[in-house]
Amino acid sequence: MHIKELIKAVKAADFKSPQEVTLLISEAGVRPPEELVALLQAVNEANGANSGAVPALRVQIFRVLAEKALSRELFAPFAKTMVNADLVLLATLTDLLPQVNSLEAHDALCETMGCTRPEVREAAAKVLMQVASQQALNSLTHMVTLEKYQGRSEAADVMAQKAMYRALPLLAAVVKHGEPREQARALKWLGDPQIMAKDLAGAAAVIKPQLDNPHERVAAQAVASFAAVVDENTFFDSAAHLVGSPRQYVVMAFISALRNYPTVRGFGMLGRLMQTGNAAARTAVVDALHGIGTPECLPVLVEGVSSKDLNVRTKVTEVLKDLHRTGKVDLARSIMWLLRSRDVNVRRVAVELAREIKDGGDLLPKLLKFLRDEDWWVRERVMDALVQMSGQRLTEHVVQFLEDPSDVVRRFAIGALRRLKDPRALGLLVRVAQGDKDWWVQEEAILTLGDAEDPRAIPYLVQILKTNPGVAIPCIIALAKLKAKDAIAEVGPLLAAAPPNVKVAGVRFLMELGGPEHAGYLVGFENDPSPELRKAMADVYTRWHVEVKPDEMVKEALTGLDRLLADVEKVRGDDLMLAAGRVPHVKKTGGIVNLGDQPLQAEQLAAMLYGIIPAEHRDKIDKLEEIDFSYHVKSYGLRFRVNVFRQLSGFGAVFRIVRNRIPKIESLGLPPVIKTFGDMPNGLVLVGGPTGSGKSTTLAALIDYINDHHSSHIVTIEDPIEVIHEHKKCLVNQRENGTHTASFERAMKSTLRQDPDVILVGELRDLATIQFAVMAAETGHLVFGTVHTVSADASVDRILNAFPPGKRPQVRSMLSETLRAVVCQHLLPRIDQPGQRVLAVEVMLNNDAVANLIRKDKCYQIASVVATHREEGMQSMDTALATLVRNKVVDEAQAYMRAHDKKMFEAQIAGEDPTAQAQAVKAQQMAAALAAAGQAPVPGLGPGGATAIGSKPGAPPGSTQVNPSMAPKQLLSMQQQGPAATRKGT
Numbered sequence: 001m002h003i004k005e006l007i008k009a010v011k012a013a014d015f016k017s018p019q020e021v022t023l024l025i026s027e028a029g030v031r032p033p034e035e036l037v038a039l040l041q042a043v044n045e046a047n048g049a050n051s052g053a054v055p056a057l058r059v060q061i062f063r064v065l066a067e068k069a070l071s072r073e074l075f076a077p078f079a080k081t082m083v084n085a086d087l088v089l090l091a092t093l094t095d096l097l098p099q100v101n102s103l104e105a106h107d108a109l110c111e112t113m114g115c116t117r118p119e120v121r122e123a124a125a126k127v128l129m130q131v132a133s134q135q136a137l138n139s140l141t142h143m144v145t146l147e148k149y150q151g152r153s154e155a156a157d158v159m160a161q162k163a164m165y166r167a168l169p170l171l172a173a174v175v176k177h178g179e180p181r182e183q184a185r186a187l188k189w190l191g192d193p194q195i196m197a198k199d200l201a202g203a204a205a206v207i208k209p210q211l212d213n214p215h216e217r218v219a220a221q222a223v224a225s226f227a228a229v230v231d232e233n234t235f236f237d238s239a240a241h242l243v244g245s246p247r248q249y250v251v252m253a254f255i256s257a258l259r260n261y262p263t264v265r266g267f268g269m270l271g272r273l274m275q276t277g278n279a280a281a282r283t284a285v286v287d288a289l290h291g292i293g294t295p296e297c298l299p300v301l302v303e304g305v306s307s308k309d310l311n312v313r314t315k316v317t318e319v320l321k322d323l324h325r326t327g328k329v330d331l332a333r334s335i336m337w338l339l340r341s342r343d344v345n346v347r348r349v350a351v352e353l354a355r356e357i358k359d360g361g362d363l364l365p366k367l368l369k370f371l372r373d374e375d376w377w378v379r380e381r382v383m384d385a386l387v388q389m390s391g392q393r394l395t396e397h398v399v400q401f402l403e404d405p406s407d408v409v410r411r412f413a414i415g416a417l418r419r420l421k422d423p424r425a426l427g428l429l430v431r432v433a434q435g436d437k438d439w440w441v442q443e444e445a446i447l448t449l450g451d452a453e454d455p456r457a458i459p460y461l462v463q464i465l466k467t468n469p470g471v472a473i474p475c476i477i478a479l480a481k482l483k484a485k486d487a488i489a490e491v492g493p494l495l496a497a498a499p500p501n502v503k504v505a506g507v508r509f510l511m512e513l514g515g516p517e518h519a520g521y522l523v524g525f526e527n528d529p530s531p532e533l534r535k536a537m538a539d540v541y542t543r544w545h546v547e548v549k550p551d552e553m554v555k556e557a558l559t560g561l562d563r564l565l566a567d568v569e570k571v572r573g574d575d576l577m578l579a580a581g582r583v584p585h586v587k588k589t590g591g592i593v594n595l596g597d598q599p600l601q602a603e604q605l606a607a608m609l610y611g612i613i614p615a616e617h618r619d620k621i622d623k624l625e626e627i628d629f630s631y632h633v634k635s636y637g638l639r640f641r642v643n644v645f646r647q648l649s650g651f652g653a654v655f656r657i658v659r660n661r662i663p664k665i666e667s668l669g670l671p672p673v674i675k676t677f678g679d680m681p682n683g684l685v686l687v688g689g690p691t692g693s694g695k696s697t698t699l700a701a702l703i704d705y706i707n708d709h710h711s712s713h714i715v716t717i718e719d720p721i722e723v724i725h726e727h728k729k730c731l732v733n734q735r736e737n738g739t740h741t742a743s744f745e746r747a748m749k750s751t752l753r754q755d756p757d758v759i760l761v762g763e764l765r766d767l768a769t770i771q772f773a774v775m776a777a778e779t780g781h782l783v784f785g786t787v788h789t790v791s792a793d794a795s796v797d798r799i800l801n802a803f804p805p806g807k808r809p810q811v812r813s814m815l816s817e818t819l820r821a822v823v824c825q826h827l828l829p830r831i832d833q834p835g836q837r838v839l840a841v842e843v844m845l846n847n848d849a850v851a852n853l854i855r856k857d858k859c860y861q862i863a864s865v866v867a868t869h870r871e872e873g874m875q876s877m878d879t880a881l882a883t884l885v886r887n888k889v890v891d892e893a894q895a896y897m898r899a900h901d902k903k904m905f906e907a908q909i910a911g912e913d914p915t916a917q918a919q920a921v922k923a924q925q926m927a928a929a930l931a932a933a934g935q936a937p938v939p940g941l942g943p944g945g946a947t948a949i950g951s952k953p954g955a956p957p958g959s960t961q962v963n964p965s966m967a968p969k970q971l972l973s974m975q976q977q978g979p980a981a982t983r984k985g986t
Contacts, residue, residue, distance in 0.1 A: 001027045003035045007042040010061055013054045021057075025064055033073040036066055040081055047086050059088045066096055075102035079109040079127075082120050094123045098130045106136040110143055113151035125154040132162040141170040145177050152182040160189035165199040172206045180215040187218065191225020200229045211239055220253035227257030232265060243273070248280065255284040259291040271300045279309045286312065290319045293328045305338065305349045317349050324353070395422040402428060407438040414441050418448040426452065430460045433471075443474045450478025458484045465490070472498065476505040485513045492521035500530040507533065511540040519544070561608045562633050567595055568657055569638055572835075574692065575657070576640075580605045580650030589829050589837050590692070602650035609644055609651055621646075630720035630736065631655070641722050658722040662704045663697065669839045670698065673873030674823065678705040683820035683846075684777035686764070686799070688789040693827050694839060695786045696722050696762075702784065703760060706730060712757035717747045719762050730758075748772040752779070761785040770802045774811065777818040791877060791900055792822040792844035793862040796854060808857075816851040824877060826898050828890045838889055840898065842866070842877035863900070876900075882908035 006028050015021050031039070043062050047055040066074070078093050078100065085093060097109070109131075113124035128136060140155045152174045159167040167189075174186035187207060189195055196203040207229070210222035223242060227235050235257070242254045255273060258266050274285045286304055289297040304316040323329045338350035394416065401413035414432070417425050426449070433445040446464065449457040458479065465475040472494070479487045488510065495506040503525060510518050526537040564584055568576045573586035576595070580602040584595040600608075610618070617627040626645040633640070640655040665675050677685050685702075687695045700723040706712060707728040714730050719737040726732075733754070741747035745768050751759060764770045764785040777783045789795040796815070803811045824842040844850065849865045866874045881895040882905055892909065899905035 001029070003031070003038060006031075006035075007039055010039065010058050011042055011046040013057050015057075021061070025061065028065055030069045031065055033069065033071045036062075036069060036071075036074060037077045039065065040077065044081055044085055044089060047089060055086065056088050059092050062089075063092050063096070067099075070096075070099050072100055072102035072105075074100045076105040076108040079105065079112045079124070082112050082123060083115050083117070085120075087119065090119065090123050094126055097127045101131045103133050103135055106131070106133055107139045110136055110139040110151075110155075113140075113154055114143060114146075114149040116150055121151050121154045124151070125158050128158045129162065132158060137163050137167065137170060141173055144170060144173045147177075152178045153185045156182070156186045156189055160192070160195055164195050165197065165202070168196070168199055168202050168206065175206060175210060180218050183210070183213070183215070183218045184221040187221045187225045191221075191228040193228050196229060204230050204234070208238055211242065216247045216249045219247065220249040223250060223253040223257055227260045232261045232263060235261065236265065236269075240269075243269070251281060252284045255281060255288055256291075259288045262292045262294060262296065267296055267300060271303060274300055274303050274307075279312060282307060282309065282312045283315055286315045286319055290322070293323055293326070295329050297323070298329060302338065302346075305346045313349065317352055320349075320353055392420050392422040392424075395420055395425055399425060399428055402432060407441065410436065410438060410441045411444065414444040414448060418444065418451055421448075421452050423452060423454050426454055426457060430457065433460070433464055434468075439470070443471055446471055446474040446478050450474075450481035453482065455482060455484075458482055458487060462487055462490045465494070469498075469502075472502045473505045476502070476509050480509045480512055483513065488514050488518060492518060495521055500528065500533050503528070504530070504533050504536050507536040507540055511536075511543050516544045561612070564595065565631075565633050565638060565640060565655060565657075568655070571595075573657070576655040577652075578605055578608075578654075579647060579652045582649070587692075589835060590827070605651050605653075609653055612642075613644065628719050628737075630658070630722070639722075639724075641720055656722075662700050662723055662725070665701045665705055668694070668698065668701060669841075670701075670823075671841055671843055671873065671875055673843060673845070674698070674702070674841075675705060676873075677821055677823075678702050678709065680782055680820055682777065682780045682782050682818075684773055684783045684785070684815075684818050685820050686785060686787055686795050686822045688787045688791075688795045688798075688822065688824040689826060690788065690790060693825050695825065698823065698825065699760060699784055699786065700725075703732070703758070706758055707732060713755060714758040714760070715751050715754055715756040716760040717741070717744060717751065717762060718760070719744065744769055752776065752781075756781060758782045759784070763787075764799070767802045770799055774799070774814055774818060778814055789824065790826070790898070791824055791863070792842055792866060793859045795822045795824065796859045796862065800857075800859070812855055812857060816846070816854040819846045819851075819854070821845050826877070826881075828884070828894050828898070830889055831891050832889055838884060840877060840880040840884055840890075840895070841875065842880060843873060843875045845869075845872055845874055847872060878905045878908060881905060885909055886911075 006024075009024055015024075039062055043058045046058060075097060078097050082090055082093050109124055109128060113121050113128065115121055115124070137159055140151075140159060143149050144152045144155055156167075156171055156174050159170050163170075171186040171190050175183050175190075178186065187210060190203045190207050193200065204226060207222050207226045210218060211226060213219040213222060219242075223239060226239060230238075239254060239257075242250055245251050245254075255270070258270055270285050270288060273281055277285065282304060285300070289301055301316050301320055304312055307313050307316070320329075335350050335353050338346050338353070398413050398416045398420070401409050404410055404413070410432075417429065429445050429449055429452075433442055433449060436442045436445065446461065449461060461475050461478050461482075461484075465472055465479075476491060479491065491506055491509060495503050498506065507522060507525065510521065522537065522540070525533055526541075528534060528537075564576060564578075568574075568586055571586060571588060571593075573588040573593075575587040577585040577587060577592070578600060581599055583597060583599050585592050586595045609621075612631050613621060613627065614629055617629060620627050621644060624646055626643060628641070628643050631640045631642050632638070639658045641658055642653060642655050644651065644653045646652070687698050689695050703714060703716070703723075703725060706714065707725060707730045710729060712730045714725070714732045716725075716732070716734045717737065718734065721734050721736045725734065735741050735747055737744050737747065741750075748761075748769065751772075759773075759776055759781050761769055761773050761783065762785075764773055764787050769785070773783050773785050787795050787798050789798050796819070799815060800808055800811060822842075822844040826840045827837045828840055830836045830838050844862060844866050846854075847865075847869065849869070850862055853859060853861050853865065863876065866876045867879070870879075878899050878901055881890070881899055884890045885892045885895050886909065896902065896905065
């Protein structure tokens, strides 16, 4: 075949079948180098700026022919063609050039590396890393001096790694002739002591003049590099003047460089900078000391603790902690010194550092001895740290201070024992409680006996109460803490003659531990002149005689709450929001409006909520936990999902109305494919979206569809129940967390024993619920659940990331098989029907491509699969939003805020085909299938960047390997079916 005919056929690329491609390559045979150069020029000209399957096919044919006739004569033409080659051809030439390496032609490659196109420079550098020679080094050393040469950075990178110290002239030339960015790159290599190991002096000579380079970044890099290749004296003689430079980056670089010199001179310079430098300089000093990490750093770090700058103090503290944790320094002596400081900040850091010490050793007695004469607040803080640090090991060191003649010291010791609650100190505490001469120490010892929760102390406390009326109150308080019901007979008779304050303590003791049968001890107390005692009496009679207080205010508040909830339905709102001190609000179509003009007082709202909170939840709200439950306003026939919580001004609550009119799937504006989810025999279906996006409504419609069309057992686990389903064709059992089951976990364990066909888990919020959903789906159940995510790939990641890293590979495999679909949705206000909202829905179906991505942990590519499989019923959120905007249903700004890929969304708004790029990829794969069997992959095509057609043994990982003996039809069929089918045919 004549070369002109070959060029014409390749440029036309009009092949009807794989046989035609194979025939052309066969007829072309082995071509001489000059004809391959002509073919290369023709391919490059034909491709031009176009991309896609046809240009890639031309390059593939050229590659096959070139690999048949590799010749050193091709090196220079190949290198020169790279300058204006498209990306596919550029990648091919990058692969071919090392195979036709010619030392004499390296000048051409060096010239190419000076191209203005960064991708060409990168490709040339890649080739040069494989074939670099002395000639290339000499050529580049000259070229980097040329004004318009663009490849100085790449030349420095390649030659520094390949030629090492022999590249010093080239690096020096880049420093002299390059731009600041290029100079900094070259200086970085000059400062690498491994690269320049055999000529450190030469490197230092090039770097030294740049210490005062007018460009700040270059000078900073010069300082760092200079310090890496010279000794201490040379560095300080040449660079010490830079410490006073007004250029911040230079000063920071100088300070950082000092970590190379952990000597007396280096530490002295760091200490001066810590004292005189600005905040940034002191922070840099701390970083440098952290990098050195030796005990000699401590004096300078301690100096930083007293800095007036909070950021510096905080950083020093963290560095000291880290140095101790890593065993580089012993902080015991430093803590002792810090505690003596007059600076409150220094002492605070000492306390924090004390908490870091895991094994006190001899630190405990030393610190306690020091604390004996310290300020009370220092003692208190350090004692807190020591208790946390050493626990009850501290007891043996503290008890010795109970014998100290100083009342202050004994008070300190008792305070420490009260924190420790060590039962071993019981006998000593009893002795102190019975006879210490200081009243404060005596009372604290009694209260400490109560805190210890040791019933052995009860008889001793009763004896002290009888013999020493002056400590009656702490004795009664301690007995109450010990739940000493048997002591009522001892305490009660003493109250009649006791002073009012003791009576108050006794009344509250009887209220907690006694009952109406002990009222005889309190005769006449209700008329006592002491207001506090009369109030205590009112409280005790309320506790004893009234189990549930019939408060009229609660009744009135409940009536008012029901009225507010009814108003939500009247205005067609979605949520009622209540907060103490605020006017009630209603959320309607995404906006907030006032409901009335009277703020709810804190007491009024508390009465409202306590009146409707189920008894089983009241303990939780009292423990500052948020609670969820459902509330039915029977008089109005309304149901609400309720969340109660505490906030700044008091209680807060949100009531979400649950309209029991279950809509049909068709009326919600959901895509038709959603209905098929109810017909699935098993698997996991996720519904995602932000709060208030209609997830519960979608699931209710799906459950209702199953109820209408199938005969199944449906079990729901909800928190709380929102929609009540009637029994139609299905048996529906609905369970509410906290009402019908003690916990989600317990309900899930028993669910599989109830023989369900369909399971609805209200929200997949934690590992337990997610693990249950995946397991149930794997065992043949159809499982529905909601997640708070806004895209299909994020929903899958939410499921996978809930599991520990070690279990994720197994879960990915399970999820790739059990996941059936993901639906994500947004509710947006309509502009064509004010007051109404419309759904924007993303639908992902788990086909082979999606399952493959899940298994390979490439969920970020799911969005592209969704965009290119609309014919299967998939739909991206951006497409749905763009459709609503083009149909003038929603405002473009509202849709734009919710779009994932803003550029793609704008393109769709402009009317461009959102799947054009994906279809182009498919076309590339089809065209690649037409290539000859047994040849190398086409760079840039197919999954993972390469689709190999008839790859040879030893093909790189990730390329699809196909049997070269396959028939062309079979090969083409496999390309159409995608990577999964190709793997099966291997």
